[in-house]
Amino acid sequence: MTPDTPADTFSFTLSATDGAARTGYVSTPRGRIRTPAFMPVGTVATVKGLYFDQVRAAGADIVLGNTYHLMLRPGAERVAKLGGLHTFMRWDGPILTDSGGFQVMSLSSLRKMSEQGVTFRSHVDGAYHEMSPERSVEIQGLLGADIQMQLDECVRLPCTDEEAERAMRLSLRWAERSKRAFETQPKGRAIFGIVQGGAVPALRVESARALADMDFPGYSIGGLAVGEPQEVMLAMIETVAPHLPTNKPRYLMGVGTPDDLLESVARGIDMFDCVMPTRSGRHALAFTRFGRINLKNARHAEDPRPLDEESDCPALRDYSRAYLHHLVRCEEMLGAMLISWANIHYYQQLMAGARAAIAAGRYADYVAQTKEGWARGDL
Numbered sequence: 001m002t003p004d005t006p007a008d009t010f011s012f013t014l015s016a017t018d019g020a021a022r023t024g025y026v027s028t029p030r031g032r033i034r035t036p037a038f039m040p041v042g043t044v045a046t047v048k049g050l051y052f053d054q055v056r057a058a059g060a061d062i063v064l065g066n067t068y069h070l071m072l073r074p075g076a077e078r079v080a081k082l083g084g085l086h087t088f089m090r091w092d093g094p095i096l097t098d099s100g101g102f103q104v105m106s107l108s109s110l111r112k113m114s115e116q117g118v119t120f121r122s123h124v125d126g127a128y129h130e131m132s133p134e135r136s137v138e139i140q141g142l143l144g145a146d147i148q149m150q151l152d153e154c155v156r157l158p159c160t161d162e163e164a165e166r167a168m169r170l171s172l173r174w175a176e177r178s179k180r181a182f183e184t185q186p187k188g189r190a191i192f193g194i195v196q197g198g199a200v201p202a203l204r205v206e207s208a209r210a211l212a213d214m215d216f217p218g219y220s221i222g223g224l225a226v227g228e229p230q231e232v233m234l235a236m237i238e239t240v241a242p243h244l245p246t247n248k249p250r251y252l253m254g255v256g257t258p259d260d261l262l263e264s265v266a267r268g269i270d271m272f273d274c275v276m277p278t279r280s281g282r283h284a285l286a287f288t289r290f291g292r293i294n295l296k297n298a299r300h301a302e303d304p305r306p307l308d309e310e311s312d313c314p315a316l317r318d319y320s321r322a323y324l325h326h327l328v329r330c331e332e333m334l335g336a337m338l339i340s341w342a343n344i345h346y347y348q349q350l351m352a353g354a355r356a357a358i359a360a361g362r363y364a365d366y367v368a369q370t371k372e373g374w375a376r377g378d379l
């Protein structure tokens with residue numbers, strides 16, 4: 001923390017831009033987040049298969065926790081009683097939590113949505129729960145999240161314009177209520193508004209402008225990475241970004257592949273989260289400088305080469321493809337752990353390279369060279 005940044009504040013500093021791409025850092029009481037940033041997903045208080053010292057060593061400055069999962073198990077009040085999520089899972093850096101609404105709609109059963117909020121049955125034990133903007137913020141506060149999300153309604157794409165409009169306007173009303181409920185929380189924490197509006201440019205612009213008028217400390221772009229083609233996602237980013245304040249961070253929720261990250265950074269996104277690196281790691285899919293490598297494939301059975309001998313990550317540098325293939329074939333947990341570690345490291349170094357390239361004014365070249373590497377791969 002530089003001396004001029006008091007320990008109990010949240011702020012965003014833009015260091016350089018290259019076209020619409022930006023690099024800088026978010027300052028929080030628990031440390032800085034270098035942007036563009038990729039946030040490993042720690043769904044139930046763990047980045048699946050990794051120790052947090054590996055997550056930190058890979059270059060992650062912040063991790064994501066899921067409010068929906070944690071409120072069901074072990075429970076928000078229980079986490080608070082145990083000292084909060086940072087203490088509970090032994091991660092002392094910033095934590096971002098989502099609001100739970102997205103998982104309620106994708107994981108729970110018997111959901112009932114109203115102006116007040118959403119009631120649902122837990123996918124864990126069938127118990128009834130209700131989630132309102134106020135309760136969601138209360139839960140995120142009990143978890144101790146440094147960056148919190150408003151409760152919103154994310155419609156799956158494709159959807160009708162009427163559906164997108166209804167959900168966008170509800171989300172704006174919930175943005176007001178979430179922000180008001182957040183005011184009781186300790187200084188230094190932030191809450192982000194979430195831009196909705198489906199794939200309808202006019203609705204996206206209206207949502208972004210209304211949220212900007214509410215003066216949030218940061219803005220998420222939601223309602224994307226829900227099955228739409230990449231070009232639709234990128235078009236919505238291009239539509240929304242000009243209407244968001246340049247001096248506040250922009251977080252694209254649930255994104256994405258390495259290609260999604262590079263293309264979204266080029267359009268002005270600062271923060272990302274995605275289960276892709278860890279979920280793919282559990283399915284034997286490695287992301288490398290040479291593109292994707294499916295370690296289930298028998299052609300790796302006698303390949304003594306590591307995934308990337310030039311990497312400074314042991315999982316990429318020290319283990320042969322043959323060994324990784326063997327672990328995968330035996331369904332040994334170390335296989336999923338090593339490939340998840342490799343993928344988290346790859347995503348972090350992809351963002352580190354983007355930050356350096358933007359600062360040097362050569363982001364377009366960085367993207368082109370990176371994509372050439374993916375194509376050149378001797379997979």
Ligand SMILES: O=c1[nH]cnc2cc3nc(NCc4cccs4)[nH]c3cc12
Nearest residue numbers: 098102152154222223224225226253254
């Ligand atoms: O609008 C949203 N609001 C709050 N959380 C989200 C999370 C999101 N995650 C994805 N995509 C990644 C996925 C994860 C699981 C199914 S899709 N898209 C998302 C959109 C939203």
